[in-house]
Amino acid sequence: MDEHDRLAERFETHRGHLRGVAYRMLGSLTEAEDAVQEVWPRLSRADLSGVENLAGWLTTVVSRVCLDMLRSRRSRPEEPAGRPGPDLASDPGEGGDPEHEALLADSVGRALLVVLDRLAPDERIAFVLHDMFAVPFDQIAPIVGRSPVAAKKLASRARHRVRGTAAVSGAEPARHRHVVDAFLAASRGGDMNALLAVLAPDVVRRADRAALPAGGRAEIRGARVVAEEAVVFARHSRFAEPALVNGAVGIVVAPRGRLLIALTIAIEGDRIAAFEVITDPARLHRLDLAVLDD
Structure with a gap:
């Protein structure tokens, strides 16, 4: 085995980690795979004589690739508001990406992927690296082109947006979460009595x-x-997760982390008094979304 083959073997041992980092940064398995593939030619051309931590070096490179991809994504014209929304009678999971992307979305959290997608590129990179992979800010700083203090502020700002602020305090959010969880469980199970x-x-x-x-x-x-x-639309509930929607406990439906539907929910006592199903892209974009604490 020559030096090139040994390097390729070492790269393959880190591929899974790099894919996981890139997926959280990009929210797309296809784009994450593209980012990881972009790392290999850079690695094969690099002088690694001074590199003591190859995993850290590779994480830095894939992060820079992802940052470029996120910035490029932001620079593209947005899809026009008012495009047709998803038909709730169709299956949002039909076709498209591989099944293991759905599994990845489940493991990361669909609501989290939706919220991450609303962060600025630098914020997303700083948050993912620090909060999900414990990369110190002095290593994040050169990736985003900021000082360590500024990188810390990016992650802090992102963290605040990810967690959000509930419109009610005390025990209310937990109680509302319990009601929404019960609604989702009953919908998934087609349990009419539990829904009633x-x-x-x-x-x-x-x-x-x-x-x-x-x-x-x-x-x-x-x-x-x-x-x-x-019960009729129960197929969608497998892509649904509770989330903070405009400060209240609601639901997002996000196949593979792509927001298609949001439910704003009004709860009185221990029952759902009203809810609205939102699919219009312009309305979805205006929603204030955050992740619920477990």
Whole structure:
């Protein structure tokens, strides 16, 4: 085995770690694989005589590649607001990316991927490296082109956005989370009795027109009809996670970490009194989203 082959072998031992770093930075398995592939030619051309920590060196390189990709993504024209939203009668998991990307999204957290996607590129890099991979700020600083103090501020600002601030305090968020978890569990299980138990008798469901199948009503009332609809659309619930939506406990539906649907939920007592299904891209973009603490 020559030196090139030994280097390639060493690179392969770090590939899984690099993919994990890149996936959290980019939110796409395809782009993460592209970023990791970009590291190899840089490694093969580099003078490694002074490199004591190859894993750290590779993490730095893949982080810089990801930062360039995030900045390039930001510079592209945004998709026009008002494009058709997803049809709730279709399966958002059909086709597309490999199944193991869905597994990655599950392991990272779909709501977290959605929130990370709203961070500025430098904030996302600093947060992922420090909070998820414990990289010190003196190593993050040269990647983002800032001082260690400024890099720490980037991560802190990102952390604040990721965690958000609940509109209510005390035990209310935990109680509301329990109600939303019960709603999701009942929807996934197609359990009508459990759904009726968590919905107020006069519950109201509102939805964007684009979210509905042909002939669907923008507003329906009553626990029975709302529960029946929740069972019909239960396939979407496997992509759903509780999240803070505009400061209140709600739900995001994000196949492979891509936000398609958000639910704002009003809870009274221990039941859902009303919720709105939002799919319009412009409305989704305006939502204040954050991750719920476990």
